Amino acid sequence: xxxxxxxxxxxxxxxxSIILMFSWNNVRFQKIFSVIGSFLALILSFVVFYFxxxxxxxxxxxxxxxxxxxxxxxxxxxxATLVVLTALSGFAVSIxxxxxxxNDRLKFGYFPIYHFLLLGLNGAFLTGDIxxxxxxFEIIIISSFVLITIGGxxxxxxxxxxxxxxxxxxxxxxxxAIAVLYGITxxxxxxxxxxxxAAVENRGLVQITAxxxxxxxxxxxxxxxxxxxxxxxxxxxxxxxxxxxxxxxTKVGVYALIRVFTLIFTGDEFLNELLIIIAILTLVSGGVxxxxxxxxxxxxxxxxxxxxxxxxxxxxxxxxIAIAGAIFYLIHDIVVKTNLFMLSGLVYRLKGTNSMRALxxxxxxxxxxxxxxxxxxxxxxxxxxxxxxxxxxxxxxxxFGGDYYITVAAIIFASFVTLVIIAKLWAEVFWKDSQxxxxxxxxxxxxxxxxLKKFQFVFPIALLxxxxxxxxxxxxxxxxxxxxxxxxxxxxxxxxxxxxxxxx
Amino acid sequence: xxxxxxxMVGILYAAGIYMMLRRSLVKLIIGIILIGNGAxxxxxxxxxxxxxxxxxxxxxxxxxxxxxxxxxxxALILTAIVISFGLQSFAIVLVKRAHTVVRTDDLDExxxxxxxx
Numbered sequence: 001x002x003x004x005x006x007x008x009x010x011x012x013x014x015x016x017s018i019i020l021m022f023s024w025n026n027v028r029f030q031k032i033f034s035v036i037g038s039f040l041a042l043i044l045s046f047v048v049f050y051f052x053x054x055x056x057x058x059x060x061x062x063x064x065x066x067x068x069x070x071x072x073x074x075x076x077x078x079x080a081t082l083v084v085l086t087a088l089s090g091f092a093v094s095i096x097x098x099x100x101x102x103n104d105r106l107k108f109g110y111f112p113i114y115h116f117l118l119l120g121l122n123g124a125f126l127t128g129d130i131x132x133x134x135x136x137f138e139i140i141i142i143s144s145f146v147l148i149t150i151g152g153x154x155x156x157x158x159x160x161x162x163x164x165x166x167x168x169x170x171x172x173x174x175x176x177a178i179a180v181l182y183g184i185t186x187x188x189x190x191x192x193x194x195x196x197x198a199a200v201e202n203r204g205l206v207q208i209t210a211x212x213x214x215x216x217x218x219x220x221x222x223x224x225x226x227x228x229x230x231x232x233x234x235x236x237x238x239x240x241x242x243x244x245x246x247x248x249x250t251k252v253g254v255y256a257l258i259r260v261f262t263l264i265f266t267g268d269e270f271l272n273e274l275l276i277i278i279a280i281l282t283l284v285s286g287g288v289x290x291x292x293x294x295x296x297x298x299x300x301x302x303x304x305x306x307x308x309x310x311x312x313x314x315x316x317x318x319x320x321i322a323i324a325g326a327i328f329y330l331i332h333d334i335v336v337k338t339n340l341f342m343l344s345g346l347v348y349r350l351k352g353t354n355s356m357r358a359l360x361x362x363x364x365x366x367x368x369x370x371x372x373x374x375x376x377x378x379x380x381x382x383x384x385x386x387x388x389x390x391x392x393x394x395x396x397x398x399x400f401g402g403d404y405y406i407t408v409a410a411i412i413f414a415s416f417v418t419l420v421i422i423a424k425l426w427a428e429v430f431w432k433d434s435q436x437x438x439x440x441x442x443x444x445x446x447x448x449x450x451x452l453k454k455f456q457f458v459f460p461i462a463l464l465x466x467x468x469x470x471x472x473x474x475x476x477x478x479x480x481x482x483x484x485x486x487x488x489x490x491x492x493x494x495x496x497x498x499x500x501x502x503x504x
Numbered sequence: 505x506x507x508x509x510x511x512m513v514g515i516l517y518a519a520g521i522y523m524m525l526r527r528s529l530v531k532l533i534i535g536i537i538l539i540g541n542g543a544x545x546x547x548x549x550x551x552x553x554x555x556x557x558x559x560x561x562x563x564x565x566x567x568x569x570x571x572x573x574x575x576x577x578x579a580l581i582l583t584a585i586v587i588s589f590g591l592q593s594f595a596i597v598l599v600k601r602a603h604t605v606v607r608t609d610d611l612d613e614x615x616x617x618x619x620x621x
Contacts, residue, residue, distance in 0.1 A: 131580055131583075134584075135583060135587070138587045138591070141591075142590065142591065142594065145594055145598070149598060149601075152601060152605065153605075154605050154606060157598070157601060157602040157605050157606065158602065158606060158614040158615075160598060160602070161529070161532075161598065161599070161602050161611070161614060162614075164594075164595065164598060165524065165532060165536075168536050168540075168591060168595070169524070169539075171591075172539050172540060172542075172543050175543045175547070175584060176543050176546060178547070178580075179543065179546045179547040179549075179550045179577075180546075180550060182547070182550055182551065182576070182577065182580075183549075183550030183551070183552075186574075188576070
């Protein structure tokens, strides 16, 4: 019965959404309740994580139909970790939204939809059934469509059309891949598929299916040739929405790639090489793209793409060390990217613009806030001992060990470009002399806010910065965690046995 | 029957992608609808078509011995249809709204988000 705890995060998010829907017009209540609910979700996610960490992989069979016939929920360490990270980012962005999103937008159901998005994310991480993964993906994208269009400004609608088209295309390709997979194996349960796909004799057909999955998830993750929707849309919605998108949405694609390519389509040289090539091109093109941008949010959008490359490279090398590096990077990236978009929102509130050319003198005006913003910016680069540094060691070590010299070169190039970009950003935004800016009317500048609102802006950034610092300074804990996840992913027999031979 | 359906799936995908590659927003929606239906039909086709033998077990037996129509793909299609219906209605409203705000039907003119700000 205690196994049921792994689906409680889903129930909690549904309950929060429904209660918020019944208080549609009471924005004040929505703000308070969303923050409380997210805090409860955070605590619950830690409980789930502790449970999985001590008890091992757990499954829940819906309606006690045994796998592979019923719908299965599985929580292994990987899922549990991502549930914790979702709850953490969700909590931070929930506080941030309460202060930064305009009340006019909140009246159109921002918070209920936001919690539906978190529900979809949790569901995608916890499901053990490939068709249900599709359904959770749809819940995520329909919520994200509403969030990206809420407010209906011109730029938002244009960004939304692009975001929408590519995401629907990704869903259709994903669905096609599921259809073909069902056609060749007759199963939908991921643990069951692992065995059945390995037994298929026509390897060409399996590779085609795998490539369809790769394209479907790749569009969502924003890998090399498929990412152009991302920098066209991620800077258009409110900052809080950008934060949760930047932190978590692309990472769901990465999660799905890692899950599918470590469990179902394993040990195929061609696919691994393809992943490596995609990773190299993603690292290079994302980094170069970020160099030429001037809007802070656009820079961060390109950096999302660039850094997806690290995780795909880790997956492509497909050894325990490399995957541990990818997982470590995933953990670090969710925290930092969420933080970066909240940071750009704070800068926007301080100065009224996000253009790096027009900004300047932030350090002279707000030294304490600047010092706080230093942590997420340079965690991203990974100046030792901040958090981005450690996973790259794993990747580079594996790269040299397995003769992936071009990959190592791309990783180092991307790190270097990131360093250049962040140094440029720091110089332009924080160190450059302050420039005269036109003061906007009717704009809620940070200095005019109440203390509570200021707190709501700064606290989430401080919270996630603290987590980044923990990832950096307590790297051995995260290393232990990601090593264990990588071990479970590479030696997936335990996962399969747990799902298929669960007693309940 | 299978060959006919396979051809149909191919035509729907091709037509859908062709329509999505047009610059008009309305054609984009038509493309999305066509390609969605193509995917549903593909699931149906790959679930193997068995004519006139529903998966119903006789009263005195425990398992089906004869060939039977697999109900799983039909359940999947049902789910996928509902989802794509929701997405399509959203798409139509979004495009209507985008058209009123941007005052154009041409995707190439929607480039405000790429401008340097």
